[in-house]
Every structure is written in C-alpha cells, then in structure tokens.
Amino acid sequence: MNDKLRFGLIGCGAQGRYLSEALRLTGAAELIACADVRPEAAQAAAAHCGYKHFYSDLHDLLEQEELDAVVVAVVHDQLQPCGLAVVASGRHLFIEKPMALTAAAGRELAAAARSAGKKMMVGYTLPFMPARVRLKELVRQGAVGAVVHLAAGQLIGGIGGWLARPEHGGGPLLYIGTHVIYQVLDLIDAAPERVFAEIAFTESGVDAEALFSVRFAGGITAQFTVSQRLGCRYGWIDVFGDAGRIHSEWESNALTVHSRDLAAYRDPTTIEVPAEVVGPTARLGDMASVNACRYSRAWAAEFVEFIGAIREDRRPRVAGEDGVRVLEITDAVFASGRAGRPVCIPRS
Ligand SMILES: NC(=O)c1ccc[n+]([C@@H]2O[C@H](COP(=O)([O-])OP(=O)(O)OC[C@H]3O[C@@H](n4cnc5c(N)ncnc54)[C@H](O)[C@@H]3O)[C@@H](O)[C@H]2O)c1
Numbered sequence: 567m568n569d570k571l572r573f574g575l576i577g578c579g580a581q582g583r584y585l586s587e588a589l590r591l592t593g594a595a596e597l598i599a600c601a602d603v604r605p606e607a608a609q610a611a612a613a614h615c616g617y618k619h620f621y622s623d624l625h626d627l628l629e630q631e632e633l634d635a636v637v638v639a640v641v642h643d644q645l646q647p648c649g650l651a652v653v654a655s656g657r658h659l660f661i662e663k664p665m666a667l668t669a670a671a672g673r674e675l676a677a678a679a680r681s682a683g684k685k686m687m688v689g690y691t692l693p694f695m696p697a698r699v700r701l702k703e704l705v706r707q708g709a710v711g712a713v714v715h716l717a718a719g720q721l722i723g724g725i726g727g728w729l730a731r732p733e734h735g736g737g738p739l740l741y742i743g744t745h746v747i748y749q750v751l752d753l754i755d756a757a758p759e760r761v762f763a764e765i766a767f768t769e770s771g772v773d774a775e776a777l778f779s780v781r782f783a784g785g786i787t788a789q790f791t792v793s794q795r796l797g798c799r800y801g802w803i804d805v806f807g808d809a810g811r812i813h814s815e816w817e818s819n820a821l822t823v824h825s826r827d828l829a830a831y832r833d834p835t836t837i838e839v840p841a842e843v844v845g846p847t848a849r850l851g852d853m854a855s856v857n858a859c860r861y862s863r864a865w866a867a868e869f870v871e872f873i874g875a876i877r878e879d880r881r882p883r884v885a886g887e888d889g890v891r892v893l894e895i896t897d898a899v900f901a902s903g904r905a906g907r908p909v910c911i912p913r914s
Contacts, residue, residue, distance in 0.1 A: 570596040571873055574633045574657070576624045576648050577640035578602035578611035581662060585637055585689075586615035588865035594873050601627040624648060628655040635876065638662060639689075641728045642735025646671045653679045653686070660872050662689040664744045665886070667735045669893040676886030687872045687882040688889035690748040692801075694867040697819045697839045698749065701805070701812055705753055709825040711809025713754050718746045718803040719791035720816075730770050737772030739765075739896055742801070743792035747892045748884070749803060750790075756782035758895055758911050765903030768794075778899045 573595045575582050582600070589595040601621040602608040612620035621627040628636070628651060635658035638648045646666035652659045659679055665688045666672035679686035692698050705713065720742040728734040729741055751758075763778035775793040782788070801816030810825035819839045825831035841863065868884075875882035894911050902909040 570594055571634040571876065572596050572598045572632060574598055574627055574631055574636040575600040575611065575615075575617065576602075576627065576636060576638045576652070577644075577662075578604075578607040578620075579639065582637070582639035583611055583615055584862065585639055585660075585662075585865055585869075586611065586617070588862050589637070589869050590616070591862060591866040592869045592873060595869065598633055599627050599631045624651060628652065628657070633657050635660065635685075635872070642740055643667060643733065645735075646675050649675045649686075650678055653682045653684050656682060656684065658685040658872075658876050660687050660689065660869070661889075663748070663889065664688075664735070664740045664893060664896070665889040666893060667740070669890055669897050672886070672890040672893045676890055679886050685872070685875050685882055686886040687868070687875065688884045688886065689865075689868060690745060690752075690884050690889075690892075691861060691864050691868060692745050692749045692816070693752050693883070694864040694871075695816070695861075696841050696864075697814050697821055698803075700837075700839045701803070701814050701821055702753060704812055704821070704823060704828075705805055705807075707828065709810055709823055709828050709831060710805055710807025710812060711827060713786055713805060713807045715786065715806045716750050716753065716788040716803065717790075717806075718750055718788065718801075719793075720746045720799075720801045721791070721793050721796035722799050723797050724794050730768065730772060732771040736770075737768075738792050738794045739773045739776045739899060742799075743776060743790065743899075744892050744896060746790060746792070746801060746803065747895050748888065750780075750788050751888070751891055751895075753805060754782065754786055756784050756786050757913065758782050758891075758898075760908050760910050761895060761898035761902050762908040763899040763902040765899070773900075773903075776899055776903060778902065780895060 597617045599619040600611045600617040601624045605622040608620035636652045638661040649661045729736040758780050760781045765776045766774045768774045779789045805812045809827045813822040822836045823831040824834040898909045
C-alpha cells in the first residue's frame with residue numbers, strides 16, 4: 567500500500583489543529599475533511615490546515631467522506647462517544663488521551679475497535695519525546711539495574727474553560743496526570759495492584775491536586791504529584807533501580823544518569839538528547855494556522871507509528887488497552903482520594 571491514507575479530524579480546537587500539522591509532516595496522510603460542533607472552528611481548520619471539506623456534525627463527516635482513519639481531539643467527555651462513532655463507521659481511530667473518563671468506558675471503546683478489526687491508538691506523547699525515548703533505552707540497557715521505584719509528576723498553572731468543569735472530564739489528573747501515568751506504565755512491565763491517594767478539589771469540583779502512590783506486582787512502587795497549583799508547566803520522572811538512577815524533566819532534553827553498571831555513567835552525568843532522535847525531519851511550521859509547535863515532531867512520530875500499524879496490520883504502541891490501564895489507575899486514584907483509604911485494582 568503506497569498511497570497516502572485518507573484522514574478525517576473530529577475536534578478542531580488547539581490540539582486538532584496541531585495534530586493536523588503533525589499528520590502532514592509524516593508525508594503519508596491526505597487531509598480530507600474535519601468536523602466540530604462549532605462550525606466556525608471546523609471552517610477555520612479546513613481553511614488553515616488544508617482539509618477539503620468541513621462539517622458541524624461528525625456523523626455527516628463519517629457518512630459522506632471516504633476515509634481510512636479519523637483523529638478525535640475533542641473535550642474529554644466527548645472522546646469516547648466520538649471514538650465509538652468512528653469505529654462503528656469502520657475507520658481506524660487515533661484518539662487523544664485520556665480516551666474516556668473511566669476504565670469501563672475505555673474498555674467499551676477498545677473492545678469496539680477490536681471487534682470492528684480496526685486499529686486504535688491513544689495520543690500519549692511523552693514516549694515519543696526524544697529525552698524519554700533515550701530514557702527508556704537506558705533503562706532497557708540496564709543503566710539503573712532492576713527498577714525499584716519511580717517518582718513522577720506533572721504540574722500546570724490554573725486551568726480554565728472546559729478543563730475546569732467536572733461534567734467535561736476536566737482537572738489536571740485526566741488532562742496531564744494521565745501522560746505521566748502512561749509514562750510509568752511504559753517503563754515497567756508490572757501490573758498495578760494498589761493505589762493510595764490524597765486529593766484536593768476546586769470549588770467547581772475538579773481535582774486541584776492529586777498526590778498518590780501505586781504499588782505494582784513484584785514490589786515496584788511509584789509516587790505521583792499532579793497539581794494545578796503551580797504558575798507554569800513542569801513535569802519530571804525519576805527512575806530508581808538497584809544499580810542507579812535516571813532523572814528527566816519535561817520540557818528539557820537533558821537526562822541525568824548515574825549508573826553502577828554502565829561505565830559512561832559511573833559518576834552522575836547529564837546528557838543532552840538531540841531533538842532529531844525521533845520523528846520525521848520535515849521542516850516544521852509550514853502551515854499558516856499553526857505556529858510550529860515544539861511538540862510537532864513528537865506528534866508526527868505518533869502518527870508515523872499509527873500509520874505503520876495500519877499498513878503492517880500490527881498492534882500500535884499505545885493501543886486502546888494501554889489507555890485502559892491508565893484509566894484503571896485514575897479510577898482508583900479518585901476512589902481512594904474520596905474514600906481516604908487504599909484501593910485495590912482488580913486483575914483484568
Ligand atoms: N497529547 C497531547 O500532548 C495533548 C495536548 C493538548 C491537548 N490534548 C488533548 O486533546 C483533546 C482536545 O484538547 P484541546 O486543547 O484541543 O481542546 P479545545 O477546547 O481547544 O478543542 C476541543 C474542540 O472539540 C470540539 N468538540 C467538543 N465536542 C465535540 C463533538 N461532540 N464533536 C465535534 N467536536 C466537538 C470543541 O468545539 C472544540 O473545538 C483533549 O483530549 C486533550 O486532553 C493532548
């Protein structure tokens with residue numbers, strides 16, 4: 567199959583437009599049509615991102631256009647219903663995180679994609695960022711030995727609009743905390759068993775701050791901090807093992823490595839990971855709608871993976887089932903935070 571895949575977009579807000587640029591960067595996608603409940607947003611995305619047609623109802627898009635795959639980038643409470651409509655129409659699905667509000671809703675979507683025989687990928691971006699690609703390689707090479715503990719966090723300034731509304735699935739835990747939960751799951755091969763959380767809520771009822779620990783089968787532990795009390799964005803992950811440690815800060819490309827077993831890192835060493843490690847190298851920012859976003863290359867790398875999975879008929883990295891594993895943890899974090907006691911995650 568050498569032809570470009572024909573893509574549609576549902577949700578023409580900020581991320582939908584960024585993803586359109588990233589899709590184009592792959593050189594393997596044709597942008598066919600887009601839809602948004604706000605017709606002006608759909609029209610603007612069509613004009614600026616190069617979609618041939620636009621719609622205010624996603625069902626019209628799905629019925630009237632010939633598409634191979636659809637990107638869904640809508641508000642959190644609409645992700646799962648839009649995703650279900652896409653797979654029911656027989657298209658492959660790339661859906662933004664967190665893909666659903668609960669693990670049960672996520673499972674329903676992943677199962678629908680599976681039974682339709684369609685590929686589904688969830689937009690967790692951190693594993694496609696250069697420093698985190700290198701971090702995973704170093705962990706695989708034994709830089710820290712056996713992983714024992716991880717500490718990770720995502721902090722963000724106060725968030726407004728639909729992200730401040732519980733009925734839309736707002737709050738930093740689902741918005742940015744899910745990124746770092748996926749990152750931890752991607753680094754270790756162990757099932758989460760138990761979660762203990764402390765959560766503070768805003769007056770509107772979304773999480774203001776969630777502090778939680780997760781215990782995994784085999785004894786690995788992880789602690790997380792997710793908060794909207796900081797004035798800026800900051801994310802980090804520390805991976806500790808029985809032979810060393812690695813530290814990475816988002817949005818830096820630097821990694822600090824200290825390893826007993828890898829000679830290059832016997833002393834604590836900070837390395838700068840070049841941005842070219844992942845992703846297409848096409849020039850960024852050649853679309854008038856979008857100022858070349860610093861993550862465009864990582865998002866393009868996500869699409870290279872998604873398109874590869876479709877063409878090669880294989881499971882994509884970050885499949886629907888992986889998204890469900892994140893939601894099993896966020897479900898448990900909310901349950902534990904509300905109950906004030908540890909919550910066990912049932913074996914799926
Ligand atoms: N992976 C990343 O790095 C990353 C970064 C930012 C946002 N996101 C995710 O992208 C998604 C969208 O976020 P955003 O920042 O673009 O929000 P946004 O508010 O800018 O855009 C959301 C759009 O969805 C539209 N919409 C809502 N319901 C709809 C429906 N039923 N059908 C069609 N359109 C509908 C809205 O009108 C709006 O234009 C979220 O899931 C968010 O978590 C991911």
